[in-house]
């Protein structure tokens with residue numbers, strides 16, 4: 001399915017704009033991940049772009065996970081995907097408390113003799129943007145991501161300050177957070193402190209200050225000789241630290 005066809009179907013549905021939709025669609029058609037995982041689908045706009053791109057290359061499937069409440073969205077992901085005719089490419093999962101529980105079940109399913117066999121080539125993390133949930137999600141996804149696979153975080157500079165004044169969002173008690181937890185962008189911290197310091201990840205890229213990409217190094221650990229590469233906060237490019 002072409003990008004234009006998907007774009008027309010999703011129309012003005014939140015939460016992904018045309019430019020981000022194009023970047024996601026282009027990434028999938030160029031990289032051709034066989035098995036994709038999406039954490040946080042909301043109405044299913046990003047799911048539709050991924051599914052459309054998989055259909056365009058003629059291969060691949062998507063597991064997409066959200067909270068139970070996403071079923072009640074207007075439209076919900078089922079309705080949006082029905083409009084594309086691509087339902088067969090997508091398996092929709094919903095959890096009561098968090099996608100980290102879905103990841104726990106998937107790790108169990110993939111474990112044989114105490115070893116978890118990775119099964120995904122791409123994971124898009126677009127959920128609560130929270131250190132505790134998404135920091136754990138990164139380590140769980142790492143177990144399921146094949147060497148050479150990519151991970152993409154949305155909302156790099158978002159902070160819980162956006163929801164200051166509310167009691168809770170996405171099951172997170174905003175009142176229970178410290179001032180620092182409210183003001184600091186959790187995804188940026190996860191990316192810099194967990195992903196970039198992880199020996200198995202490289203090719204870090206910050207796109208438009210909002211999307212953070214990392215690739216699981218195809219041949220195992222990052223070579224020590226490569227040194228530690230840090231990402232320039234302004235350009236998103238890598239530099240030696």
Ligand SMILES: C[S@@+](CC[C@H](N)C(=O)[O-])C[C@H]1O[C@@H](n2cnc3c(N)ncnc32)[C@H](O)[C@@H]1O
Nearest residue numbers: 015016040042045046066067098099127128170
């Ligand atoms: C910004 S929306 C996702 C938008 C979607 N990826 C898109 O671009 O069209 C974030 C979603 O994450 C879900 N979410 C938040 N915390 C979650 C959690 N712990 N487990 C599962 N889903 C979660 C919310 O219910 C919400 O639908």
